[in-house]
Amino acid sequence: MSRSVSIRILGLAVLALLALSDPALSQESRRLAGTAVTSQFEFVPGVNIEVEADGRKHNVVSDSEGRFSLNVPTGIVIVKISGKNIAPVTLLYGPTDNIADIQAKITYTIAPINESITIRDDALTPDIETRNDAVYKNDLFARDDQLLQTLGAGINAGQHEGGGKSLEVRRYGFNTDHGGVGGGVKIVVDNIQQNQGTQGHGQGYLGALKSLSPELVQDVSIINGPFSAAYGDFSGLGVVQIRQKESLPNSFTARVQGGVNNTFRGFFAYSPNWKNTDAFIAYEPSYTDGPFINPLKYRRDNLSGNFTHKFSEQQALGLKFNFGRNDFTSSGQIPLDLVASGELDRFGYIDPDNGGKVRIGTGAIYFRKELASGETIKADTYIGRSLFDLFSNFTFFAADPTFGDEIQQHDSRLQEAANFQYLKPYKAFGSYSLLTIGANVHANQVNVGLYPSVGRNPNRKFLPGNEANPDVLLTSAKANINNYAGYLQNAMSFLHGHLRIEMGLRYDYFSYDVNGFELGAVRTDLIGKQGKGEFQPKLSVAWSPWENTPISLYANYGRGISSQDARSVIREPNARMVSLTDFYQTGASYNGSRVSGVFSAFLIDRSNEQVYIPDDGSIELLGPTRSYGFEARTSVRLFKNLSLNAGATNVISAFYRGERTALGERVIVDSAPHLVANGGLVLAEFRGFNSSLTWRHISSYRLDPDDRTIRAGGNDVVDFAISKRLRKWVDLNFSIDNVLNKKYYETQNYFESRTCGTCDIASRIHATPGYPFTASVGLTFRFGIRK
Known part of the structure; x- marks a missing residue:
């Protein structure tokens, strides 16, 4: 044989x-x-x-x-x-x-309630998008803008002066600055508000996101408008809910990564295997010089922890904490006309002393109890302490030709908050319904100021020639800002679950107590107390007319609010203290097993708004505005392990209502792109490989409401990431930002500046360059599988 x-x-x-x-x-x-x-x-x-x-x-x-x-x-x-x-x-x-x-x-016997210990709104309607933890545990992150870029959802977030400052956030044709104007985009992490009101650099400042470690993100859900009664201030253009893990799958996790520009980052975590308890402690150090000629020297250290004890399946008590520090040097926003003429490198600088330092700490307690009757009670309370010092020079020598226009913006803050939520599922018309009743209180005690400086020494106001100079402004204030709120929301189902109607009402009251002054040519005291409350109605309808065709039609309305800087409220008490956003949305969704998609049209009406500019102490009064357009999102499962995701938000027009130019044209809302798009191919768990190839796009956009020729450049950026499981306990990670080495600018603004003491003042575009081709490689180690 x-x-x-x-x-x-x-x-x-x-x-x-x-x-x-x-x-x-x-x-x-x-x-x-x-x-x-x-x-x-x-x-x-x-x-x-x-x-x-x-x-x-x-x-x-x-x-x-x-x-x-x-x-x-x-x-x-x-x-x-x-x-x-x-x-x-x-x-x-x-x-x-x-x-x-x-x-x-499936049919629920009672309305579903999110079993997380944190308060959040997870109504399953097409106005909410979710992201799971796959992208956050497999990709290499070095900056917080990379985390927001994973969201898509029409959100355009740009680096502002290199990475140490909060991102500039733009959505639906509005520029929210750092998160709190133009309607605002609210971001919460485990129900802790990240937007800071009456902040040293800008209303609704999102700098607290620097202390978030991506590996700890469990999931992210995005409410695409002010449709949830659970959220009030800064929610006009939507809410991003970030939920962190309560434990990690392995007892020990370590990630070390490095890349070009002296970049290093680590993540080290221990998650004990305790009975009935989820816990971890994690430390994240990082450093990078960035691509800048004046090295960024961006150092971050974050320490996070969680301890959640489950007394039973119905009751749990949790403790979370987070501490972070952030030190950096910045190249600022540089004049693009000097870059175009070759006088300044794209990664160059004018003032070498820009930069800052931040210290932040938060501790929170969470409680959840499910009653025998099916009701659930959730409550949390937290306390936060932060120190913020930012040194900037936007206009160089325009106001002070001798010493320059450098400023120090200071914010020393103590904040306390408490939240309560009662959820009662009940039967109505033979279908499940859910009543939610909640209350919030958020208090801030802030020492905030603007100090003219030179070489990071805040004494420029008192140098020769500046004491009587009205353009060299010094401000200082102690502000107590309290926000009290209550809300109720009721979701009801009809026609065997095919029709759902959700109604909500929220009331917020803001109190302002300020004791401060402004020192220009003369001293002006800012002392006073003010208060203002606003109701915010909500209504959502979703209808699935067919039994076997996975199509839903929906319509949403919500009113959102944005509080104002306490200093502007006291200085201009007759102006609007709380701006309003009325958001209308209608559309359809298709949820097939392999293909899903959402198409919607929106119309956003904003009230008039007063914006305090902490950079120079001025107040900008903005009239009522309107934005309308449409957006579409889709996800296609090409194969078992390969999927395609894409989305686009297109603003047809954004303008000031009732205002016309001298030529009779509408006055355009500027400084935000009208087309934001994204796409990506994602490979998941294929023979140990996880990979993503992503693309993001923004259109060019106007930077001046009157001159349509003054525009910010758009961009198309492609990123790539891949990880390979080498052994059960180790992964190899590799990523490239800006694969095609696209030359682009992230944050662009148009204003006057003078680049030297004897130069002429000129109106020009200033910008922060986007990172070039940037490669990173890392190893992720995991030991001990938790039961």
């Missing part, structure tokens, strides 16, 4: 033995796959799927996107669906039935 024949016989024998030892291998099998969905075709995670075939039982749980799959023998298949507060359902499939793409329709 030949050797090849012997090998074939031996192989057949082995296969026969395997088949005899396992009946599942002795017969043909087929793939059972599908999604768990509600009557409105919303994906439901955590559903138990029990499959019985050929006398054997198999169990699987739907994933974060409601998907499940497993191999089953041919023949009759019985599928049993169950879960917490889910009515049991049994489905029967014959040998010839198609089971490769089934819909497991």
Whole structure:
């Protein structure tokens, strides 16, 4: 007998033995796959799927996107669906039935309530988008703008002076500056507000995000408008809810990464395996010089921790803390006309002393209790302390030709907050409904000031020639700002869950108490107390007219608010203290098992607004504005491990209502792109590989409301990331920012400056350059699998 024949016989024998030892291998099998969905075709995670075939039982749980799959023998298949507060359902499939793409329709016995210990709004409507932790644990991050860029959702966030400052955020045709004007974009981390009111550099400043470690992000949900009654201040253009992990999958996790420009970053975490307790402590150090000629010297150190004890499945108590420090040098925003003429490098600088330092610490306590009747009580309280000093020079020598225009902006802050939420599920018209009642209080005690400086010494106001100079302004104030709020929201279902109507009402009251002064040519005292309250109604309707076609139609309305800087409230008490945003949205969503998409149209009406400019102490009065347009998002599962995601937000027009130029044209809202788009290919868990290729785009946009020729350049940027599991305990990570080495600018502004003491003052575009081709490589180690 030949050797090849012997090998074939031996192989057949082995296969026969395997088949005899396992009946599942002795017969043909087929793939059972599908999604768990509600009557409105919303994906439901955590559903138990029990499959019985050929006398054997198999169990699987739907994933974060409601998907499940497993191999089953041919023949009759019985599928049993169950879960917490889910009515049991049994489905029967014959040998010839198609089971490769089934819909497991679930019905809640009571309205679902998010079981997280933190307060959040997770209403399953198309105005909310979610991101899971896959991208945050597989990619290498060095800057907080990279985290926001993963969100898409029409949000354009740009570096502002190199990385140490808060990002400039633009959405729906409005520039929110650092998060708090033009309607605002509210960001919360574990229900802790990141936007700081009456801040040293800008209203709603988002600098606290620097202390967030991406590896600790569990998921992110984005409410695309002020549609949730749970959120008030700065929510006009939407809310980003970031939830951190309560524990890590491994006892020990370590990531070390390095790259060009003297870049180093680490992440080290310990998560103990304690009974009934989720806990971790994590430390993140990082450093980079960036691509700048004047090295960035950007050093961050973040320490985070969590301790959550579950007394039972119905009751838990948690403690979270976060401490961060941030030191950096900045090249500022440089004049682009000097770059174009070759007088200044794209990564050059004029004032070498720009930069800053930040210290921040937060401690929070969380409580959750589910009552026997199904109601849930959630409460949290936190205290935060921060120190902020920023040195900037925007106009160089325009106001002070002798010593320059450098300023120090100072913010020393203590804040306290408490939040309460009561959720009551109940039956109405034969379907589940949910009543939510909540209350918030947020108090800030701030020592805030603007100090003219030179060489980071805040004494420039008192140098020769400056004491009587009105353009060299010194301000100082102690401000107490309190925000009290209460809300209720009721969601009801009709037509066996196919129609959902959600109504809400929120009331916020702001009190301002300021004791300060401004010193220009003369001293002006800023002393006073003011208060203002506003109601904010909400209404959402979602209808799925067909039983088996996964299409939902929806309409949303919400009023959002944005508080004003306390200094402007006291200086201009007759102006609007709280600006309003009325947001209207309508659209349709399709949620198939392989393809999903959302298309919506929006109209946003903003009230008039007074904006305090902390850079020079001025107040800018903005009239009522309107923005309208449409957006579309889609996700396509090309193969089991490969998906395509894309989205675009297009603002058709954004203008000041009732205002016209001398030529009779509308006065345009400037400083924000009208087209924001993103796309990406994502490879997940393919033979140990995880990878993403992403693209982001913004259109060019006007920087001046009157002159349409003064525009910021748009950009297209491609990023790449890949990770490979080398062993069960170690991954290799590699990433490239700006793969095509695109030359672009992130934050661009148009104003007057003078680049030397004897130069002429000129109106010009100033900008922060985007990072060039930047490669990073890292290793991630994991030891000890937690039970």
